[in-house]
Amino acid sequence: MTGTETLTVSLFGAVVALTLYITMIASRQNTAAGDFYHGGRGFSGFQNGLAISGDYMSAASFLGISGAIALNGYDGFLYSIGFLVAWLVALLLVAELLRNTGRYTMADVLSYRMRQKPVRTAAATSTVVVSIFYLLAQMAGAGKLVALLIGADSDAAKNLTIVAVGALMIVYVTVGGMRGTTYVQIVKACLLMTGTVIVVFLTLLKFDFNISRMLAEASERDAQEKLGDGFNAAAAEVREFLYLGGGAQYGLTGTTKIDFISLALALVLGTAGLPHILIRFYTVPTAKDARTSVLWAIGIIGSFYLMTLVLGFGAAALLGRNAIIAEDASGNLASPLLAEEVGGGEGSAGGAILLALISAVAFATILAVVAGLTLASSSSFSHDLYANVIKSGNCSEQEEVKVARISAFVIGGVAIVLSLFAQDLNIAFLVALAFAVAASANLPSILLNLFWPRFNTRGATWAIYGGLIVCVGLIIFSPNVSGGPTALFKEHDWSYFPLKNPGIISIPAGFLFGILGTLTSKEPESIAKYRNFEVRALTGAGAEKAAQH
Template sequence: MTGEQQTLALLLFSGFVAVTLAITTWVSRNRRGSAEEFYAGGRLFSPMENGFAIAGDYMSAASFLGATGLIALFGYDGLLYVVGFLVAWLVVLFLVAELVRNCGRFTLADVVAARMRERPVRIAAGTSSVTVSVLYLVAQMVGAGSLVALLLGGTSGAARAWTVIGVGALMVIYVSLGGMRATTWIQIVKAVLLLGGTIALTVLVLVRFHGDLDGLLLTAAERSGHGEAFLVPGLKYGGDWTARFDFISLGLALVLGTAGLPHILSRFYTVPTARAARRSVVWAVGLIGGFYLMTIVLGFGAAAIVGPDAVRESNAAGNTAVPLLALDLGGGAGSTGGTVLFAVVAAVAFATILAVVAGITLASSASVAHDLYASLRRRGGRPRSEVAVARVAAVGVGVVAIALGLLARDLNVAFLVGLAFAVAASANLPVLLYSLFWRGFTTRGAVWAVYGGLVPAVVLVVLSPVVSGSPDSLFPNVDLQYFPLQNPGLVSIPLGFLAGWLGTVTAAEVPDEAKHAETEVRSLTGAGAA
């Protein structure tokens, strides 16, 4: 990139960071310091505000950078991420949103512990939530590193590392000072910026092809080097049985994983009523749906205008397809239009990363303080001390995410998020659905459901081609590959549900009918909800 492009992009980066830090500082001066304020923003957000915040929390670097890059490289098969990310919200809307808002206070463990023995359930659910959050954070860190590497010409490994560290430091500041209220407003601002930038790029792509979508697709197929195979299933997930099962595994993880993501579930507690939570999801689905339709145009636009070879040359995983597309649409390298558009898109992508990491860090620190610390160290106590623990936990989560982000810097962002979705669907979704809908579910079943999905998912990832055994692995010179699939969802998700059922039917305890009845009434009517 030219010095002018670098300077303008860095100025826009700095502007967004300054605005978000100002929001955080303002909120920190006007907060009450209670747990409800820190975790849920006082439950004062409207459905529209929360819908925009949910969209801002969900439309991550995996979508804007990773999914569009996969479409640019693999055509039709890259659409799986877009479809999976969107369809997952139907599960959230119809099965989770309203019931979770009625049954819990701040975290996933609140919902499950309402009718179980709290200590073992909170420890299990808290451990799972932190694991999922860290995996999700790693993807955002990788996106930030790829973006800055492109900005600096792709040659500065030190700059990429310092970028990851800087993003980690900013997310700790956002969460520890501003809590949920600052995080929500950062996500709203980011959602508006991202949607505006995506609309502008989509219009420019369509104008370039005079509104001819057929011409766009045919040009993309021609430049891909694969011809019509670029527009039909099988380019990435076709061929042998391993690739086909990977396709099924990834689809299951994406569709079922959203309902188990801690940072998405925590957003339902920021509105005053369950009806508001449901309306928030309706707003979010509309915004997210429009965004993902546009990413399809951007992905094929990058393939047609920039070309897969140029995308791979910039970043082998495809994470820089959209910034390169913006550069070309604006007039190319060295032009004023290209400089401005590239800088704007890079700044929007960076804003996307900062907003998402703030939400994830808040959710994970809440799990550490509200579930793990409260269960392991003390009983009761003042909420203010729990908030203090959450702030310290944000630092610890940030350090772990930074370290893993540096390690996984060469993997595709959307692919990394797919792993987080698989763990969430394996460990969090079974215990959540069983708790809400199975009258006979027991404490042992809850604990087994969490660990029965979490442990196999993590172990299978460690033993998969993602970590070792192939040139694209994290450790290419080591071979611990015993599991052939890149995504563990096909195996670990059924194991989570099976473990929950097995733990329940073999438990000696008798389910508390009174607690179940109370939870059922509360979940369906909202009576007694916080």
């Protein structure tokens, strides 16, 4: 093992040791179910804002988006724009109202004025599906990252890394619960921002802090590597890489332009339906703190996504697409490779230190996000399915938490197995699919429940199952799964649906199913119950008991 690899492994070990220590300390304060599910609602708006940032700025952000920008220019930057703008939807329509009307999970909000069992079953199913998609992205990224850093390119090394990350996330959730997971996410957010600022500063230093020069060199180098000897003649056309959205992903045909819009819709609307983000609003004591936490999150996340612009175009200018693709065809390693380059290059002490530091930060990013996802899905299974559906509310808090820990093992195991088969897919793309499912199944039911007095049980279940089935079905029959060089099954082709992202079809379908289900139901309308629900949503009165009607 070289000196660089030894340093990297040492920093990885330090990150793991720190997060495990935090988890163990936090576990001593977990005395009730509320401590496991929402940390006793004891976090300030600023703390929760940091934790939300740590939960949200995933491997897709740090690895996938910077790689997508480096390889596809403006098209890749769309991910950053979509992820950031999405927080306005969460702030204005969801955060405060959800915190006031829920207790532990998204299903608490839906079931307050509806029949418990069908709604909770549907919500729990959607939560687990979204979480699994998101977990695939994080753990696949972990395998690639560690394989690069320790010089182990074998499939066995990547598989072992995925299993190790899965085991760690299970420990975080089962031992630390929400309190431990939150502190891990806070530490991770601080590490990520610090590491990113260092790399961005050194990258801009290479261009004398002239961003226009960096963008021009990125475009020219991309054109030269694409066109070879024909570079000078066609350079103006290839400037589209930077300015016009004419990269490899979108903007070339009528179909891909629709795909571009579909992706944007999924990114902007998906955040407000992500289960691991929604449960974070329950960790603060007041509605004001919920708003404050989102404002802090917008500031931190916005700053980070602006820096991904420098990471992506800096990598394109300093490394070139060929060097990035040589290490990873999807571009997921652009940021670590850029860190090594601006630190002094391959073989230098500075490059080795910065590469190890940034890689350890990325590893911490993955650990924090997978812990949040596992907590969200295991909480939904235990609280919604086991306690309120299977046991019909006749379940002690201790038994409920025990089931949550067991389900964390099961969900973690499923995510590990699926991640072993998804390592060749771009991380940002996998997360975009998770956003599409969240926007198609969860968001319609949440918004219709919050703002439509007539909305009822059939409407909620139809919205969730309808949006979920349409979205997942279109994904299965899309070019992402079969028929293309980057598909999951390259040798087969059942890509009957032409779009890579199904959001433009599945999101309206979710709302449509919710409306049709409500209008065709014979369930008696209860305006009085909605008014009571509305008071809770706007004032927070009785928020702790919102799920115990």
